[in-house]
Amino acid sequence: MDAPDTLESLFPGNIGKLRIARLILFLGMPELAGMDRSAPLTPAVAERLKQGALELDRAMGRAR
Amino acid sequence: MTSHPPTARVLCSMEPAPYGRLLTAGEPLVFHCNKYNYWLQQTLLLDRSLGMREVMVDAAAASAHSLVSRGSDELGLTTPEERLRLASDTFAQFGFGTLDLTRITTSGGEAVTPTSHFGQCLVDERGSFQEPQNLFDAGYAAGAAAAAYGLPAGSFGAEILACHSVGDPEGRVALSRRDPPADFFLSHGEGVGNEIAPPPPNADTNVDELGILEALSGLDFSGNEEGLIHRFGVMLTLQFGSYLNRVVYEFVHRMVDRAGMIEPAEALLVEAGHRCGFHTLGGVMTSPEWDAVVRPQCRNEDDWIHGIVAVINALGYGTWRVEELTEDRLVVRAYDGYESRGYKALFGRASRPTDYLVQGGAAGLFNLIRVGKIADRPILDDAFYETVLNAPESARTELATCESMGDDYTSLVVTRGE
Numbered sequence: 001m002d003a004p005d006t007l008e009s010l011f012p013g014n015i016g017k018l019r020i021a022r023l024i025l026f027l028g029m030p031e032l033a034g035m036d037r038s039a040p041l042t043p044a045v046a047e048r049l050k051q052g053a054l055e056l057d058r059a060m061g062r063a064r
Numbered sequence: 065m066t067s068h069p070p071t072a073r074v075l076c077s078m079e080p081a082p083y084g085r086l087l088t089a090g091e092p093l094v095f096h097c098n099k100y101n102y103w104l105q106q107t108l109l110l111d112r113s114l115g116m117r118e119v120m121v122d123a124a125a126a127s128a129h130s131l132v133s134r135g136s137d138e139l140g141l142t143t144p145e146e147r148l149r150l151a152s153d154t155f156a157q158f159g160f161g162t163l164d165l166t167r168i169t170t171s172g173g174e175a176v177t178p179t180s181h182f183g184q185c186l187v188d189e190r191g192s193f194q195e196p197q198n199l200f201d202a203g204y205a206a207g208a209a210a211a212a213y214g215l216p217a218g219s220f221g222a223e224i225l226a227c228h229s230v231g232d233p234e235g236r237v238a239l240s241r242r243d244p245p246a247d248f249f250l251s252h253g254e255g256v257g258n259e260i261a262p263p264p265p266n267a268d269t270n271v272d273e274l275g276i277l278e279a280l281s282g283l284d285f286s287g288n289e290e291g292l293i294h295r296f297g298v299m300l301t302l303q304f305g306s307y308l309n310r311v312v313y314e315f316v317h318r319m320v321d322r323a324g325m326i327e328p329a330e331a332l333l334v335e336a337g338h339r340c341g342f343h344t345l346g347g348v349m350t351s352p353e354w355d356a357v358v359r360p361q362c363r364n365e366d367d368w369i370h371g372i373v374a375v376i377n378a379l380g381y382g383t384w385r386v387e388e389l390t391e392d393r394l395v396v397r398a399y400d401g402y403e404s405r406g407y408k409a410l411f412g413r414a415s416r417p418t419d420y421l422v423q424g425g426a427a428g429l430f431n432l433i434r435v436g437k438i439a440d441r442p443i444l445d446d447a448f449y450e451t452v453l454n455a456p457e458s459a460r461t462e463l464a465t466c467e468s469m470g471d472d473y474t475s476l477v478v479t480r481g482e
Contacts (some may be wrong), residue, residue, distance in 0.1 A: 012454075013450075013453075013454035014453045014454050014458060015450045015453055015454055018331065018332065018335050020328075021328035021329075021331050021332050021335075022107075022110055022328075022332065024324075024325065024328045025107075025110035025111045025325065025328060025329060025332070026110045026111070028111065028113075030322070030323060030324025030325050030328075031324070033324055033327060033328055034324075056110075058194055059106075059109075059193075059194055059195075060106045060193075061186065061187055061192055061193040061194075061197075061229065
């Protein structure tokens with residue numbers, strides 16, 4: 001069984017912290033700012049963040 | 065005809081103002097690259113509910129209206145045609161692209177940008193945008209048209225019809241009269257400074273700042289025939305400080321009311337400055353001009369920091385002075401920066417630090433020199449940026465003081481990470 005996603009695993013390092021800041025504004029999720037980066041995310045939150053990151057890349061003209 | 069060659073442009077004089085500022089027709093100007101323009105704009109547009117697209121259009125209109133109105137007076141331009149040409153030529157000279165306003169009448173019309181910094185130079189090669197990015201162009205056209213016809217700044221609405229950034233072959237903006245004119249904010253112009261003379265440059269270096277400033281004053285930063293400025297490996301613009309301040313501080317004010325949002329918003333504004341420092345200053349430090357003028361004076365890594373600070377002092381950001389420099393720490397005093405000057409003019413005394421751009425820029429230059437070892441000529445791409453920023457020793461900047469809060473100068477304290 002795979003380990004649950006965390007903020008650190010999805011968005012590692014300082015670059016990841018800035019990406020979370022963008023997602024906070026983009027998705028309207030200020031609660032992300034106070035979360036433990038190593039704490040397991042619920043599957044629903046993890047999926048929302050993954051999907052949000054893809055949408056953010058498209059909005060910023062950076063979609064591959 | 066959509067663009068005049070650089071040598072034939074109708075332009076206002078560029079006035080070096082006290083303490084390292086640049087002015088034209090009373091408008092403060094600063095050099096900014098496509099990287100900063102991209103990251104700033106993408107930050108401002110993250111939260112669609114803020115309505116920042118409209119703010120950006122209106123802010124550009126206010127700056128353009130001020131420049132064309134005052135510039136026309138300065139040059140004695142009386143007809144709308146002459147004034148529209150001043151607007152188009154200035155757009156090209158400052159690196160924004162080419163702007164055809166010849167079809168604009170007192171009732172409106174269509175403005176066309178065959179080339180556009182915001183339309184073409186923000187686009188990452190990996191994709192294009194979902195929404196037009198030429199918001200500045202649209203507002204500039206609207207404000208310039210109003211000034212050309214002697215109308216209030218909010219007299220024209222601007223609707224973007226096409227933009228390179230979404231795949232169109234050119235930018236097109238429809239202008240139509242707002243009757244009555246929109247209740248419009250105006251450019252803050254020069255802003256409000258402290259009028260405190262900076263001390264002389266730090267003497268503990270082999271770098272001759274005055275010599276560097278003199279050498280840079282001979283460089284040509286005019287937009288080319290496409291109205292674009294290719295320089296230092298980036299695309300430069302000579303941007304209106306009044307535009308930047310209006311959009312940034314309007315964004316901040318709209319965020320303050322939203323619980324938990326202002327901190328990430330400010331972090332991203334600082335990061336845009338870090339990107340700016342990284343790419344523009346990195347481009348400078350790997351340029352032939354640097355090799356010719358500054359590098360021969362540099363006998364150690366500290367000299368690189370003094371050298372790039374000297375270059376910054378030629379870019380319209382006010383005057384920076386190195387107060388303290390060690391292997392792990394840099395303290396810079398920034399005098400008369402456009403951010404604090406603009407904030408004070410717009411809103412009065414600030415209750416929290418407001419100088420986001422210089423905060424990021426100072427960390428950017430430190431990281432380039434101390435962490436990224438720019439002297440070894442790394443390739444300044446996204447992968448390198450991420451490597452440097454993710455390094456444990458990556459530095460960050462705190463603002464110990466800020467002019468907009470009533471301090472004599474803004475104090476940038478850069479500290480290397482653990």
